[in-house]
Every structure is written in C-alpha cells, then in structure tokens.
Amino acid sequence: MASPMYRQIAEDLRAQIDAGTLEPGRQLQTELELRERYGASRNTVRDAIKLLTALGLVETKPGQGTFVVRKIDPHVTTLTTNPKTGPGGDITQDSGAARSLSDTGKPKVVFSTDPQVEIQKATTLIANALQIAEGSQVISRHQKRSINRTPWAMQTSFYPMGFVLKGADKLLLADDIGVGTVQYLADTLGLRQVGYRDWISVRTPEVTEATFFSLPPDGRVNVFEILRTGFDQTGTPIRLTITVYPTDRNQFIVNVGDVPETLSPDEQQ
Amino acid sequence: MASPMYRQIAEDLRAQIDAGTLEPGRQLQTELELRERYGASRNTVRDAIKLLTALGLVETKPGQGTFVVRKIDPHVTTLTTNPKTGPGGDITQDSGAARSLSDTGKPKVVFSTDPQVEIQKATTLIANALQIAEGSQVISRHQKRSINRTPWAMQTSFYPMGFVLKGADKLLLADDIGVGTVQYLADTLGLRQVGYRDWISVRTPEVTEATFFSLPPDGRVNVFEILRTGFDQTGTPIRLTITVYPTDRNQFIVNVGDVPETLSPDEQQ
DNA sequence: GGGTATTTGTCCGTATGTATT
DNA sequence: AAATACATACGGACAAATACC
Numbered sequence: 001m002a003s004p005m006y007r008q009i010a011e012d013l014r015a016q017i018d019a020g021t022l023e024p025g026r027q028l029q030t031e032l033e034l035r036e037r038y039g040a041s042r043n044t045v046r047d048a049i050k051l052l053t054a055l056g057l058v059e060t061k062p063g064q065g066t067f068v069v070r071k072i073d074p075h076v077t078t079l080t081t082n083p084k085t086g087p088g089g090d091i092t093q094d095s096g097a098a099r100s101l102s103d104t105g106k107p108k109v110v111f112s113t114d115p116q117v118e119i120q121k122a123t124t125l126i127a128n129a130l131q132i133a134e135g136s137q138v139i140s141r142h143q144k145r146s147i148n149r150t151p152w153a154m155q156t157s158f159y160p161m162g163f164v165l166k167g168a169d170k171l172l173l174a175d176d177i178g179v180g181t182v183q184y185l186a187d188t189l190g191l192r193q194v195g196y197r198d199w200i201s202v203r204t205p206e207v208t209e210a211t212f213f214s215l216p217p218d219g220r221v222n223v224f225e226i227l228r229t230g231f232d233q234t235g236t237p238i239r240l241t242i243t244v245y246p247t248d249r250n251q252f253i254v255n256v257g258d259v260p261e262t263l264s265p266d267e268q269q
Numbered sequence: 270m271a272s273p274m275y276r277q278i279a280e281d282l283r284a285q286i287d288a289g290t291l292e293p294g295r296q297l298q299t300e301l302e303l304r305e306r307y308g309a310s311r312n313t314v315r316d317a318i319k320l321l322t323a324l325g326l327v328e329t330k331p332g333q334g335t336f337v338v339r340k341i342d343p344h345v346t347t348l349t350t351n352p353k354t355g356p357g358g359d360i361t362q363d364s365g366a367a368r369s370l371s372d373t374g375k376p377k378v379v380f381s382t383d384p385q386v387e388i389q390k391a392t393t394l395i396a397n398a399l400q401i402a403e404g405s406q407v408i409s410r411h412q413k414r415s416i417n418r419t420p421w422a423m424q425t426s427f428y429p430m431g432f433v434l435k436g437a438d439k440l441l442l443a444d445d446i447g448v449g450t451v452q453y454l455a456d457t458l459g460l461r462q463v464g465y466r467d468w469i470s471v472r473t474p475e476v477t478e479a480t481f482f483s484l485p486p487d488g489r490v491n492v493f494e495i496l497r498t499g500f501d502q503t504g505t506p507i508r509l510t511i512t513v514y515p516t517d518r519n520q521f522i523v524n525v526g527d528v529p530e531t532l533s534p535d536e537q538q
Numbered sequence: 539g540g541g542t543a544t545t546t547g548t549c550c551g552t553a554t555g556t557a558t559t
Numbered sequence: 560a561a562a563t564a565c566a567t568a569c570g571g572a573c574a575a576a577t578a579c580c
Contacts, residue, residue, distance in 0.1 A: 004548060007486075030564060041550050046565085054323065055488035056473055062565045063558030074470070080349075080525050195526025201343070202471060202491065202516035204325055217276075219324040222471065222491055222516065235529040247471035247491065254523050256349050257464025260504040273567060299545060310569045315546085331546045332577030 006047035009038050013048065017057055017068055028058065028066040054220055056248070075108075075147055077245075078253040079198050079226075108147050116142040117174045119161070126158050129229050129240040137161040139171050141181075144212060151213045152250070155243040157181065163189060163238075181239070182230065191232045193239075199227040202247060213246045221248045278307050278317035286326055286337055297327065297335040323489055325517070344377075344416055346514075347522040348467050348495075377416050385411040386443045388430070395427050398498050398509040406430040408440050410450075413481060420482045421519070424512040426450065432458060432507075450508070451499065460501045462508075468496040471516060482515045490517045 002008070016022045029037065034045045049066055052058045060066045118140045127134040142156045159171055159181075168188045170177055177184045185191045204219045215221045228241040271277075285291045298306065303314045318335055321327045329335045387409045396403040411425040428440055428450075437457045439446055446453045454460045473488045484490045497510040 006548075032564085043551085044549055047548080049565095051487060060565060061558080062556065063563070065564065076468075079523050193526075195524065195528040197528050198523040198525070199345075200469070200521040200523065202493070218320060220489075224471070231526075231528055233527070235527075252469040254348050254467040254469065255464065256467070257462075257500075258502070258504075259464040259466050259500055275567075301545085312570085313568055316567080318546095329546065330577080331575065332544075334545065 005038075005040055006044050006051065009034070009040065009045060009048035010051040012038075013052060014055075014057060017052075022068050024068050024070045026068050027064075028068070030065060054218075056220060072150075072249045074249055074251045075152060076251045076253055078255065080253075080255045109149075110152075111146045111149075113144045115174055115176065117172060118142070120158075122158075126240055129227065130158065130160055130237045132160055139164065141171070150249065151246075153243055153245045154209060154212060155241060157239055157241040159185075159239050185238060191238050193230040194233050196228050196230040199229075200252075201225050205244075205246070209244055215246060221246055223247060224250060224252075274307075274309055275313050275316035275320065278303070278309065278314060279320045281307075282317065282321060283324075283326060286321075291337050293337050293339045295337050296333075297337070299334060323487075325489060328485075341419075341518045343518055343520045344421060345520045345522055347524065349522075349524045378418075379421075380415045380418075382413045384443055384445065386441055387411070389427075391427075395509055398496065399427065399429055399506045401429055408433065410440070419518065420515075422512055422514045423478060423481060424510060426508055426510040428454075428508050454507060460507050462499040463502050465497050465499040468498075469521075470494050474513075474515070478513055484515060490515055492516060493519060493521075 022028065031042050031045050035042045038045065049058065049060065053060065057069060058066050059069050120138055120140050121135045122130065122132055122138045124134055126138060138161060139159045140156055145153045163185065164171055166189055168185060170184060182193050202222050202224055205215055205223045209223060210217060224245040224247055226243045229237050230239045232238050291297065300311050300314050304311045307314065318327065318329065322329065326338060327335050328338050388406055389409050390404045391399065391401055391407050393403055395407060407430055408428045409425055414422045432454065433440055435458055437454060439453060451462050471491050471493055474484055474492045478492060479486060493514040493516055495512045498506050499508045501507050
C-alpha cells in the first residue's frame with residue numbers, strides 16, 4: 001500500500017517547498033541530517049533528492065548543500081509581427097550589445113556574437129524546408145545570444161547557395177548585415193519575404209547546447225527548437241532559421257487578429 | 270580527468286543507440302549482463318541507465334528489461350487561423366469521436382470528453398487575463414482529449430460569470446455547445462472575438478496531468494502550457510483557455526503573413 | 539490458477555573521491 | 560590544512576512485476 005520511502009520523503013519535502021516553509025534559495029538540511037530525521041539511509045535520502053532534482057524543485061552543489069531553486073524570470077519572445085508594419089520577422093539582432101527594458105523595468109542587455117558563417121551540404125531537413133536538392137550547398141550563419149550575461153538562444157540560418165551567385169555576396173561575410181538579412185535579400189535580389197511559418201517543438205539538448213546554456217548534463221531541462229521558414233511572394237522558401245531556446249528561461253507569445261497592446265503577460269503562474 | 274564510470278557506460282550505450290546498432294524498441298542487455306560486460310557493479314550500471322532514461326533514450330519495465338524508446342509520431346497543432354476565414358481560434362473540438370487523416374495517411378480518431386463545468390473564484394492569473402477582480406466568480410469548462418486512444422491534451426476555459434447573467438446560460442451546461450463557445454457568445458451576447466493571444470511556456474506536469482497522460486513520475490517529460498486569451502472588438506478579454514499538452518507528442522505551427530499551404534512539416538529531424 | 543525463473547525496484551551499509559568553505 | 564557536503568562506486572538483501580510453463 002505504502003509508496004516507497006524515498007518518494008514519501010520527496011513528497012514531504014515537496015510539501016514544505018510548495019507551502020513556502022522552504023523558500024526559494026534556501027538551503028535544505030544536509031543529507032546526514034535528513035537521514036536522521038527520516039530514519040532512512042543516506043542513499044535513500046539521496047534518491048528522494050534526486051527525484052526532486054528531476055522535478056526541477058531543488059539543486060545540489062558539491063561542498064555546499066542542497067537548495068530550493070529560484071525561478072528564473074523568463075524572457076518572452078513574440079513570434080508574430082504586427083501585420084500593419086509587415087512581416088519582417090527576423091528575430092535577428094545585431095551583434096554586439098543592445099539595451100531594452102523588461103516588463104518589470106529591469107534593464108535587459110542583449111548580446112549577440114558575430115555570425116559564424118559556413119558552407120554546408122543540405123541535410124534532409126534543410127533540403128525539405130528550402131525545397132532544394134538534398135546535398136546541395138547552403139550558407140549557414142550561426143549566432144549565439146545572451147541576455148544580461150545569461151545564455152539565451154542559439155540561432156542558425158540557412159540560405160540556398162544560389163543567392164550568393166546571384167549577387168547577395170554579403171551573406172558570406174562573418175559580419176552583421178546591418179539592415180537584417182531579410183531586408184538585404186529584398187534590396188539585392190528583390191526577394192520580398194511576405195510571410196513565414198514557425199514550427200515549434202521541444203527536445204532534449206545536444207551536448208553543445210547543454211554546454212553553452214550551462215544546462216545540467218542529465219537532460220532535465222529541455223530546449224525549444226523553432227524552425228522558421230520564410231517565403232517570398234511566389235510561395236518559394238527563401239530561408240530556414242533554426243533557433244534553440246532553453247525552456248526554463250523562455251516563453252513565447254503568438255498574436256492572431258486584432259489584439260490589444262502587450263499588457264505584460266506576467267504572473268508567471 | 271576521466272569522467273565517472275557510469276557516464277562512460279552511458280556514453281557507450283548512447284553511441285550504439287545513435288549508430289543504430291541498438292534499434293528503437295529493442296531490448297538492452299540486462300543489468301547483470303551489462304555488469305559483467307563493463308566490469309562494474311550493478312548499481313553503477315543502473316546509474317548509467319538512469320542517465321539514459323533521463324535523456325529520454327531508453328525506458329525500463331520491471332520484470333521485463335530495458336528498451337530503446339520508440340519515437341512517438343507527434344501531433345501538430347496550428348495555432349494561427351487563416352486570416353481570410355477570420356479568427357475563430359477555438360482549438361475546441363466536439364465531445365465524442367471525430368475522424369481525420371494524419372500526414373502519413375494513418376487515420377486519427379480524436380475523442381473529447383464531455384465538458385466538466387464548475388464555478389470557481391478567479392485566481393490572480395485568471396483575473397489578470399480576463400481583467401476582472403480577483404476572487405470574482407468565473408465559469409470553468411474542462412475537457413480531456415485523446416488521439417487514437419493516446420491522451421493528448423487537457424483544456425480548461427474560463428468565462429466571466431456575467432456572461433451567464435446576460436443570457437449565455439448554456440455555458441453552465443455540461444454538454445457540448447455544438448457551434449463552439451466563441452460562436453455561441455457571438456450569437457447570444459453579440460461578442461465577436463476579433464483576435465486572440467497565445468502565451469506559450471513549458472513546465473513540469475502536475476500530478477493529475479502526469480496521471481492522465483501516463484507520464485513517468487520523475488518529471489522527465491514536460492508539458493506545454495498554452496494560455497489563449499480571446500478579445501472582442503473593444504479589446505476586452507472574453508475568455509481564457511488554458512491547454513496543456515505533453516511535449517513528447519505535440520508540436521505547433523504558427524503562420525504569419527502569406528504562407529503556402531501546409532506541406533507536411535514532417536522530417537521530425 | 540499456481541509456481542518458478544527472470545528482471546528491475548528499493549534499501550541498506552560502507553568506502554573513497556571531489557568540490558567548497 | 561582541515562572540515563563539510565555532495566558524488567561515485569561497491570556489494571548485498573529482499574521486494575515487486577512480468578513472463579513462461
């Protein structure tokens with residue numbers, strides 16, 4: 001009838017966390033103290049803590065102790081653009097630092113690395129999205145972004161190699177394209193992006209992603225993967241942008257139709 | 270210098286899974302066999318398996334063994350509506366069964382339970398979204414949905430109590446409103462929903478959610494939580510719909526501007 | 539249905555390593 | 560350098576779930 005002891009211990013601790021007896025940031029009793037308190041072995045107590053860790057409620061630090069996690073105040077990205085101003089939809093940010101204000105009034109400093117440009121062969125995924133032949137060459141432009149020193153997103157955009165041959169040679173430069181690549185393609189090739197499609201999924205992070213975002217190696221924190229395909233007036237895809245965001249610090253907004261201005265969606269429930 | 274043994278074992282097994290030597294669905298060696306193979310203790314082997322479990326690569330079944338996970342073919346929901354046909358945006362489905370075809374041609378049978386109707390006091394979150402006083406009464410309509418017997422989503426919609434007093438009394442019935450609640454409110458109260466805002470986040474599931482979706486109790490699989498606030502022509506919120514979807518079997522599409530018809534976004538990378 | 543073998547789950551005690559203060 | 564606290568690893572025992580005869 002009874003559930004395993006380690007779950008009962010976890011439940012008991014969880015209740016205290018939920019009730020606020022153990023506030024965020026506060027240190028739990030040490031494993032040895034919990035061992036005495038619950039009359040269990042240290043390994044059993046550790047199993048309980050492991051469960052709470054997997055649930056994202058506590059975190060352990062070697063040599064220090066176990067702590068109730070502080071919630072990160074999330075960054076909110078709006079995926080839709082105002083239809084009146086037209087769908088630019090770059091999500092792109094200049095490299096270097098930029099400032100803005102968060103809802104709570106705290107300043108947000110966004111930092112983007114310079115683009116890392118590569119020429120690659122199109123994978124099945126890329127070929128499908130861009131409607132080009134698998135294995136044909138594509139330009140890959142990769143950037144990393146941080147907000148207030150916290151790693152926030154990794155982004156890679158893919159363009160058909162043909163764009164460069166037709167004159168958009170700045171795509172190959174490992175520099176920012178000041179006006180944004182979408183505008184640049186319009187200026188040089190006359191390709192107007194009239195819309196885009198975002199495809200949103202969640203998966204466990206790759207090793208490189210876990211490293212950059214400082215995610216725990218146990219795959220507890222997942223990442224959003226958003227594939228944005230941009231289309232021109234003929235319905236032809238002109239770019240594929242893949243952006244990866246950790247789910248523990250990112251949220252998204254989608255506006256459809258007539259919607260009042262963003263009154264802060266706050267109250268992170 | 271060397272990484273812990275249990276991680277090395279996990280890495281080795283992972284490599285075999287990635288390489289395809291161990292195909293999805295196939296059984297791994299038993300803990301005792303792995304113990305001999307790697308010259309480690311059973312507990313160490315178990316730690317390696319736990320890590321792979323947390324990464325979502327394998328699953329263990331008591332009395333049977335450990336298996337490489339089969340990927341669930343995901344269900345894709347489009348959050349945006351065609352602007353030409355107008356933003357209905359109900360996500361709502363009649364209760365009972367309905368049939369449609371998936372991209373792969375396999376039939377999808379969607380089943381929705383009858384709504385469970387309750388009258389509740391507005392929490393801070395609900396009050397903020399609906400711009401009403403905290404603690405004032407709201408109607409709550411809750412439904413559960415499955416696709417091909419697989420639990421797929423839990424949805425709860427909230428409406429201000431005033432709507433009933435003004436004549437929309439069907440909101441209180443634990444029955445489907447055939448035309449959809451959005452249309453029903455338009456018919457009875459003249460409230461036209463001209464747009465909505467979706468707010469997307471990911472969190473660990475509640476216990477009730479983990480139960481309904483048959484998620485592992487260790488919080489490995491997270492859920493999408495999508496808050497949809499619908500607005501009328503005056504910019505006043507008329508409803509709040511909260512839908513919860515497990516991230517392991519759901520993906521979303523957002524279309525902005527002019528976008529060609531949904532050519533299956535397939536290729537689940 | 540019952541019994542048995544197999545396999546994973548829980549729990550214990552102990553020893554040693556590593557990170558932090 | 561020493562003390563503290565978590566991390567890794569071992570070995571053993573029994574329980575619980577499942578499959579098979």
